[in-house]
Amino acid sequence: MMGSAEEKRIEDELSYPIMLAERVRAAADEAESFKVDCGEVGKLVDRLSQMLRTLVRSTTSVQSLYERPIRRVVSEVSKNLERALTLVRKCKRQSILRRVVRITSATDFRKVLNLLDASIGDMKWLMGVLDTENNGTASGIFLSLPPIASNDPIISWVWSYIATVQMGQLTDRIEAANNLASLARDNDRNKKITVEEGGIPPLLKLLKESSSADAQIAAANALLVLANEQERVRSIVDEMGVPIVVQVLGDSLMKVQIPVAKLVVRMAEHDPVAQEDFARENVIRPLVTLLSFETFVEDSKTQLGKQSIHSIVQINKEMEKFSSAGSTSRNYSYRPYSNSYSNLHMEGSSRGGNHRKERENEKPEVKLQLKINCAEALWMLAKGSVSNSRRITETKGLLCLAKLVEKEQGELQYNCLMAIMEITAAAESNSDLRRAAFKTNSPAAKAVIDQLLRVTKELDSPILQVPAIRSVGSLARTFPARETRVIGPLVTQLGNKDQEVAVEAAIALQKFASPENFLCMDHSKSIIEFNGIPPLMRLLRCGDKAQLPGVVLLCYLAIHAGDNEALEQARVLTALEGADRTVVGQHPDLKELVTKAIYQLNLYHKGVHPQRQLFAP
Known part of the structure; x- marks a missing residue:
């Protein structure tokens, strides 16, 4: 319900049922028939009136109020009070003709009393949800079911979880975010309800503002579950989620960066608007920075000994693009041949530097998973996008991807190859990108070609050979006639026993x-x-x-x-x-x-x- 009713202040929304309750009370006192029944109505209305006034006081004392369930419940309470007012007014002294036309029965009172009872139950549940000091799982609020949600229990659970994520204590917010994610995993309908009921803004707030890594992980995982379809991804984008995700990616612990990088993957995969927004927010630089963490350190001593002065100068020029090009709102630096790693620093933040030792001491499997997700994010950002592919090549991204293809195996190696495949596909369709990124004297381009040919020739793995071969084909117009070393491996693969590899070679x-x-x-x-x-x-x-x-x-x-x-x-x-x-x-x-x-x-x-x-x- 996103109509004009939600544009009114919540205090104005609550004033109407309070006024109705007073009218029902007055009409019950003036009744001349069904006095006992009218008295019962009056008692229930008095309880409702007290609860509504308490609710008004509660809403004014809460800074970040979750209004969705309040508006729904208050709207239902108002309808029931209107029905009660209509019934009680019939019990005043009237002419004989009007009494004949408008007959009132005990059945009508039973229906109204049941409706007022339901409204009291809804209000009791609502006040429990809004009690941010005591509404944790121990109180059973998450599991209780208000009458308004008797036909659809999911809505009450979603309301409870969102309210707690937005207004609860930190431990309760974490649990509620995890519960939202669990509920959303069940089916797409639950995902849709979560988004429609305003679940994305409090999750983004928890991701951005929390000083707790567990809270950020819970928020990122919940958003990740929701972001499996274009419309829901667009909802995250519309709530200014992209800048928040980029900020957290560059300024968090590795265990937080893992689900956040995965969120970039999911959003870029499902929505081209998100894909472009991420690029505008410069997400490619922190992704490349994280991907290159420790990638070049092992080779520093041996490469300095082996490479010519000209080659070292060329590679250093390649790296300088990373620190000099792009946004001025962030500070990036990278030293290709030193044992230190310069972390990404967001403007005005001191947390990035604080995470340096934590990153260096992190478990190898955590570092690997982060790189897997970052490589996949680059793959999805480059997919079908010339501009994003160009951004990747303007950093040290190509050189980093080539190095990881050389050193790594499994999912990381595959994701890097797929990223290269998308970048080369973009280069095939755009001559400017092709000339800028894959010129013959570029160390990054040479490193990429070397690894593509190595995978094609040496690895007996169709899942890796296919993107490698496709990438070489995309770069066909960049090779001079004398560069016949790329032809031989492709010809050899024409005879590959795996037909898909042979077809790709052709x-x-x-x-x-x-x-x-x-x-x-x-x-x-x-x-x-x-x-x-x-x-x-x-x-x-x-x-x-x-x-x-x-x-x-x-x-x-x-x-x-x-x-x-x-x-x-x-x-x-x-x-x-x-x-x-x-x-x-x-x-x-x-x-x-x-x-x-x-x-x-x-x-x-x-x-x-x-x-x-x-x-x-």
């Missing part, structure tokens, strides 16, 4: 051999020189899923290197003629490409000079 090689690639002729020749034709021909026999990318790649090779003897020896012309009858039937858009490839092969087969026929129709 799709990646397509991007090297495609006419959209300026160096398509050079890359096509390299693919053939790496003996790519035999595994490609085998791929054509693996069903439609593999056949389609295989045919496209084969066509590109025929068009750009049709005079190569390997094509004739492998009977590529025969294969494409067969594909013209089968694959093209299912994919008519390939007709022109296959026809052009067959035409080109026929010309070369007949000894026509390739340069004259390269652009034949």
Whole structure:
């Protein structure tokens, strides 16, 4: 209920039922029929009037009042008082005609008395909820059920928990936040009720203002459960949740940062508005900072000994971007080759520095889980977003992701690869990002390529090889003709026993051999020189899923290197003629490409000079 009634002050809302109660009392005193019944009504109304006046005093003494249940209960009390007033007024002296028309019975009084009893029960429950000094779980308030919620018990539990999160003592607030999370986990309806009844603002307040790590964790976990759908995520965004989440992420203990980073993942995953808001609030920098914690320390001594002066200067320039670029409202610093780690400091905060030793002494599994969540957050922030991908590359993010792919295993390694995959996909679609982030002399870009090729060649894990291969394919237009080291591993994977890996390799090689690639002729020749034709021909026999990318790649090779003897020896012309009858039937858009490839092969087969026929129709 978000109508005009909620725009009125709560004191004004309460004045109406108090006035009604006085009118009912006066009408009961003036009754001339059903005097006993009217007297019973008057007694119940007196109790209600006292409770309403007590409620007014309670509401004025509470600074942060949770109003949702008050408005609902008071609205129901007012309706019941109106009904009581109508009934009692019928019992005054009236003309015989009006008495005939408006008959009053004992049944009517029983109904009204039951309604007033229910209102007293609702008020008693409400006052218990608002008793912030004594409304913990020991009093049973969380488990009691007011009459107004008899048909839907969930609403009363949600009200109780939210009221306690907003107004209770710290230990009770923590328990209530955990109970909200537990209730929301049961089903989406409970999540919806929690959001509709105003559960997000007090949870954000608990997350932001609490000095207790347990309270922040409870709030973050409850928000995390709620944030599994776009509309609810948008509710968190609309309540200014994004700046709060970013602030807590940069200025908390690791055990708090873990669920907060996970909350960034969930919100960015489900809502593009949240994804962009997080970027505007500069969440990428604390994420990269946390992800890089201790990442470069182990290599500092060995790298200083091995690297050239030029290489060290280049990497230091790469790192300086992290501390010099971006927002002036926060202070970040990073020393790539020292044993100290500079924490993120929010402006005006001293807590970040206080957490340094705690972070260094934290358990390895806690550090690992935080990095897993931070890498996943970067993945979700980069997904489908050129601007966010650019922000990541403008920090030391690429270099950090590459280093973690090299050193780590399992979920962290996978999340880092997926983040790289999204960044390279963005670079594929945006030439400015591609030129800025993946230029050949960039140490970060070189480190990423090295690790992508290592994963492709050395790891027998399709779940890791697929994003690595896809990333290399996305960067196809960044490699010069002499950079043939990327072609060989992709050609090798054409023969991978896992069909998904083989198909990804074919799709990646397509991007090297495609006419959209300026160096398509050079890359096509390299693919053939790496003996790519035999595994490609085998791929054509693996069903439609593999056949389609295989045919496209084969066509590109025929068009750009049709005079190569390997094509004739492998009977590529025969294969494409067969594909013209089968694959093209299912994919008519390939007709022109296959026809052009067959035409080109026929010309070369007949000894026509390739340069004259390269652009034949």
